[in-house]
Amino acid sequence: MTRPTIDDIARSAGVSKSAVSFALNDRPGVSPATRERILRVASEMNWRPHKAARALGGARADAVGLVVARPAQTIGAEPFFGLLLAGLQAGLSARSVALHLMIVEDTAAEIEVYRRWTSERHVDGFVLVDLQHRDKRVPVLEDLGVPAVVIGGPGGHGTLPSLWADDREAMLSLVDYLAALGHRRIAHVAGDEAFHHTRRRIRALKDAARRLHLVDAVSVPTDFSDAQGASATRALLSSPDRPSALIFDSDVMAVAGLAVAAEMGVAVPAGLSVVSFEDSLLTRIVHPGITALHRDTFALGGQVAAMLLAAVDEPGSVRDVQSATPRLTVRESTRAPYTERRA
Amino acid sequence: MTRPTIDDIARSAGVSKSAVSFALNDRPGVSPATRERILRVASEMNWRPHKAARALGGARADAVGLVVARPAQTIGAEPFFGLLLAGLQAGLSARSVALHLMIVEDTAAEIEVYRRWTSERHVDGFVLVDLQHRDKRVPVLEDLGVPAVVIGGPGGHGTLPSLWADDREAMLSLVDYLAALGHRRIAHVAGDEAFHHTRRRIRALKDAARRLHLVDAVSVPTDFSDAQGASATRALLSSPDRPSALIFDSDVMAVAGLAVAAEMGVAVPAGLSVVSFEDSLLTRIVHPGITALHRDTFALGGQVAAMLLAAVDEPGSVRDVQSATPRLTVRESTRAPYTERRA
DNA sequence: GAGTTTTACTAAACCGCTCTAGTGGAATGG
DNA sequence: CCATTCCACTAGAGCGGTTTAGTAAAACTC
Numbered sequence: 033m034t035r036p037t038i039d040d041i042a043r044s045a046g047v048s049k050s051a052v053s054f055a056l057n058d059r060p061g062v063s064p065a066t067r068e069r070i071l072r073v074a075s076e077m078n079w080r081p082h083k084a085a086r087a088l089g090g091a092r093a094d095a096v097g098l099v100v101a102r103p104a105q106t107i108g109a110e111p112f113f114g115l116l117l118a119g120l121q122a123g124l125s126a127r128s129v130a131l132h133l134m135i136v137e138d139t140a141a142e143i144e145v146y147r148r149w150t151s152e153r154h155v156d157g158f159v160l161v162d163l164q165h166r167d168k169r170v171p172v173l174e175d176l177g178v179p180a181v182v183i184g185g186p187g188g189h190g191t192l193p194s195l196w197a198d199d200r201e202a203m204l205s206l207v208d209y210l211a212a213l214g215h216r217r218i219a220h221v222a223g224d225e226a227f228h229h230t231r232r233r234i235r236a237l238k239d240a241a242r243r244l245h246l247v248d249a250v251s252v253p254t255d256f257s258d259a260q261g262a263s264a265t266r267a268l269l270s271s272p273d274r275p276s277a278l279i280f281d282s283d284v285m286a287v288a289g290l291a292v293a294a295e296m297g298v299a300v301p302a303g304l305s306v307v308s309f310e311d312s313l314l315t316r317i318v319h320p321g322i323t324a325l326h327r328d329t330f331a332l333g334g335q336v337a338a339m340l341l342a343a344v345d346e347p348g349s350v351r352d353v354q355s356a357t358p359r360l361t362v363r364e365s366t367r368a369p370y371t372e373r374r375a
Numbered sequence: 376m377t378r379p380t381i382d383d384i385a386r387s388a389g390v391s392k393s394a395v396s397f398a399l400n401d402r403p404g405v406s407p408a409t410r411e412r413i414l415r416v417a418s419e420m421n422w423r424p425h426k427a428a429r430a431l432g433g434a435r436a437d438a439v440g441l442v443v444a445r446p447a448q449t450i451g452a453e454p455f456f457g458l459l460l461a462g463l464q465a466g467l468s469a470r471s472v473a474l475h476l477m478i479v480e481d482t483a484a485e486i487e488v489y490r491r492w493t494s495e496r497h498v499d500g501f502v503l504v505d506l507q508h509r510d511k512r513v514p515v516l517e518d519l520g521v522p523a524v525v526i527g528g529p530g531g532h533g534t535l536p537s538l539w540a541d542d543r544e545a546m547l548s549l550v551d552y553l554a555a556l557g558h559r560r561i562a563h564v565a566g567d568e569a570f571h572h573t574r575r576r577i578r579a580l581k582d583a584a585r586r587l588h589l590v591d592a593v594s595v596p597t598d599f600s601d602a603q604g605a606s607a608t609r610a611l612l613s614s615p616d617r618p619s620a621l622i623f624d625s626d627v628m629a630v631a632g633l634a635v636a637a638e639m640g641v642a643v644p645a646g647l648s649v650v651s652f653e654d655s656l657l658t659r660i661v662h663p664g665i666t667a668l669h670r671d672t673f674a675l676g677g678q679v680a681a682m683l684l685a686a687v688d689e690p691g692s693v694r695d696v697q698s699a700t701p702r703l704t705v706r707e708s709t710r711a712p713y714t715e716r717r718a
Numbered sequence: 719g720a721g722t723t724t725t726a727c728t729a730a731a732c733c734g735c736t737c738t739a740g741t742g743g744a745a746t747g748g
Numbered sequence: 749c750c751a752t753t754c755c756a757c758t759a760g761a762g763c764g765g766t767t768t769a770g771t772a773a774a775a776c777t778c
Contacts, residue, residue: 035494037765038765039765047727047728048728050728050729050730050766051726051727051728053766061725061726062726062727063725063727066727078494080491080494080495081495081765082495082496082763082764082765083427083430083495083496084426084427084428084431084496084764084765085427085431085763085764085765086765087426087427087733087765088425088427088428088431088732088734088735088764088765088766089732089733089764089766090733091765091766095475104461104462104673107457107460108454108455108457108460108461109454109655110457111451113451114450117476117478118447118450118478119447122447125477125478130475130476130477131475131476131477132438132474132476133460133473133475133476134464134473135460135464135465135468148423151378151421151423152424152425153426153427154426154473258656258659262660284656284660287660288660290661290662291660291661294662312451312452313452313601314657316601317605317630317631318633318661319633319635319637320637321634380734380735381735382734390758391757391758391759392735393737393738393757393758394756394757394758396735396736397736397756397757399735402737403756404755405757406755406757424734425734427735428734428735428736428763429734429736431733431734431762432735432737432762432763433736433762433763
């Protein structure tokens with residue numbers, strides 16, 4: 033009861049294995065009648081191509097790689113990651129391309145995987161996430177000459193095509209909204225400065241603060257963890273002239289910040305407005321619901337999949353694509369500041 | 376500048392390609408000196424094995440599959456899933472086995488992927504999650520004769536080895552704790568009754584209620600979503616003799632329930648105790664922190680990886696393994712009920 | 719109707735690696 | 749000293765496909 037090969041089909045259909053190959057791959061060289069017969073036999077025998085055999089002949093691996101260098105905790109906690117994964121999957125499986133997922137310790141290990149999988153012909157391309165400042169992975173992938181799409185940017189991704197969001201514009205819209213509500217003291221619990229997008233957000237906030245003549249607009253960098261998000265919040269809320277609005281770079285930190293406010297007896301939104309730069313189930317299910325910048329992460333994954341598949345089909349053909357700028361979804365965590373209302 | 380093959384190495388080292396193969400695979404047949412020379416040449420040429428070529432010879436695919444039939448939203452939201460993935464990865468990558476992840480619409484599609492990947496020799500085995508009552512996937516995998524490990528059980532997984540947790544014992548410990556605090560009216564926002572573990576938990580609660588002479592112990596099944604978790608909570612809290620403690624089958628529903636309590640003006644834990652059957656970052660970062668049954672999901676993933684690799688190495692050798700029973704982690708969301716304290 | 723093109727098909731090389739069978743020479747045994 | 753065993757190594761088949769070169773017959777051309 034071993035699996036059938038094209039040789040078995042050839043024998044059973046009374047033709048050569050080349051004829052079978054032609055028939056199964058829809059190429060000329062066999063008459064309609066013979067083709068039909070071969071296909072019937074193949075289907076009767078429940079034949080399926082042996083991936084490795086095809087790949088050996090130089091065909092595609094029909095798989096793309098996603099290598100992530102993050103602590104396990106983060107993978108589990110970040111709704112962003114799961115949604116991206118799901119979107120990516122959906123886009124890939126439509127063309128029956130598999131996703132090879134690898135979670136590694138650090139960037140060095142990540143690069144090693146890129147090298148290995150490329151030379152082993154294990155995948156046809158890569159998706160690069162968490163773009164960093166002077167990212168070391170970019171030159172490696174360029175050098176390997178393997179198709180790859182970067183999520184992040186603009187800038188810093190060399191010649192690799194990128195799918196980017198306008199973080200600057202998003203931050204400006206957010207600050208404009210808070211300023212319009214009357215907030216003058218805004219603080220920012222930022223992410224890791226090693227990341228490109230974190231730097232852009234910090235710079236955008238600074239610019240907006242200057243333009244809007246805000247009293248203060250400090251950004252506190254963190255490692256994106258709930259712990260550092262909480263302690264940054266604690267520090268900010270303990271200051272004598274504490275901010276009336278907090279911007280969190282991630283949903284996890286926003287929720288952690290909300291908990292700190294509750295623990296310190298600061299009412300949200302009455303005494304403090306809270307905004308998250310990232311939207312997810314998290315910001316929706318807590319009480320009060322957190323005002324957040326929403327983007328369709330699932331769709332984003334689908335876009336990346338499409339770009340990568342195009343890059344595999346025709347290397348060099350894919351250009352940078354801008355994804356939709358995140359839009360503000362207002363929930364219960366934002367309101368005009370207390371002092372302003374009293375005035 | 377094409378990638379080197381063992382033929383290139385053979386030529387360069389002045390030996391036959393069989394000798395190269397022996398040397399590279401650490402098997403007898405070459406003298407230490409020759410072996411050393413071959414290895415040096417291979418490393419100089421930066422040679423790597425071509426996976427497909429090896430696989431064609433009947434070797435392992437060095438990959439296992441995880442196919443999940445869940446809505447994308449759930450994948451993104453459930454910390455459990457991400458942690459399991461990370462743990463699985465860690466366990467697999469130690470033996471440099473890749474993980475093929477596929478997210479599909481429904482069980483029928485899932486089964487189709489099992490069939491395809493098996494006959495394409497795409498993977499060496501599968502991890503089965505979300506074990507259901509009369510699960511249709513089990514007989515298919517048994518029939519395909521492919522190594523597989525089930526997360527769930529005991530029971531309902533046929534001859535496939537399973538890694539299971541004692542849900543019954545966990546539920547009993549939880550109810551005992553609530554009863555000891557003085558709670559008499561306990562309600563249970565359950566998951567989907569199609570799942571084995573949900574049924575077991577419901578049954579365990581009923582038994583405990585009888586044994587402890589609790590006034591009430593109703594279980595409300597849901598689809599695990601935050602929306603149904605919230606509406607179930609709303610309904611339970613609206614009843615004239617509402618429960619003084621709520622048990623949620625998942626962390627997401629527990630947080631959603633917490634938000635509903637806040638929205639209805641029910642103080643937690645003063646007016647209502649809340650417990651989650653699943654622990655994660657979520658239960659930790661909200662305020663008040665939610666008392667939950669904790670298990671090490673990352674480690675669980677590692678265990679599954681080990682079991683599956685063993686099953687691949689030696690089919691039929693792997694037996695059922697019981698994972699650690701989840702243990703209660705008490706946070707701020709549980710307390711003796713108000714009425715009891717007054718009495 | 720002879721020459722040319724097209725069609726339908728086959729034989730065999732090839733992809734990169736593993737592994738078995740075979741070979742010649744050195745070491746061992748009696 | 750000859751027979752045997754051992755060792756280091758090579759030749760080549762085989763894994764399951766794809767693809768190229770080749771072939772015989774049928775279908776066109778003028």
